[in-house]
Amino acid sequence: MIRILLAEDDRVMREYLTRALERSGYAVSAVDRGTEAIPLLEAERFDLLLTDIVMPEMDGIELAQRASEMAPEMRVMFITGFAAVTLKAGKQVPQARVLSKPFHLRDLVLEVDRMFQSENAGFN
Template sequence: MIRILLAEDDQAMRTYLSRALQNAGYDVTAVDRGTEAIPLLERESFDLLLSDIVMPEMDGIELAQRCSEIAPKTKVMFITGFAGVTLRASREAPQARVLSKPFHLRDLVLEVQRVFNFAEHARV
């Protein structure tokens, strides 16, 4: 089963996204900030880091950079509601996908599926 680490500071959004991904068959661990995600990345294995970009203490871009050091095989996807932040994410983490809010849960699930379908096809 694909394991996702979700970092989202908004509690309602975190619950909403976790449920949608779990209903789609993913194993989701959710945290409310990047600094809480780091120890999990150090001791557990995740297939995907799904992170909001704008969060307190450590933003999603810094979290993604730390993730690439700690767990280089973990794929990264960002979610954000800020267009300017999307441009920064594309520049500083070009391998990561960015999904802009608002989005439909179906779009989120499809993007996650694309990340792993692309990876499977790349190995063939």
């Protein structure tokens, strides 16, 4: 099963995203800030870091950079409502995907599915 670490400071958004991804067959661990994600990254293996960019204590870009050092094979997807931040993320973490808010939960699940399509073909 594909494991996702979700870092999103908005509680309602975090719960919606978690529910949508779990319904689609993903295992989700959710935290409300980047600094809470680091101990999980040290202790467990995740296939995808799904992170908001603008968060307290540690933003999603810094989290993604730290995560990439800890788990280079892990994929990264940013979610953000700020266009300028999207450009910064693209420059600093070029291999990451960016999904701009607002988005429909279906769009998020489709994007995550696309990231793992070739791997999912073997799971049944």
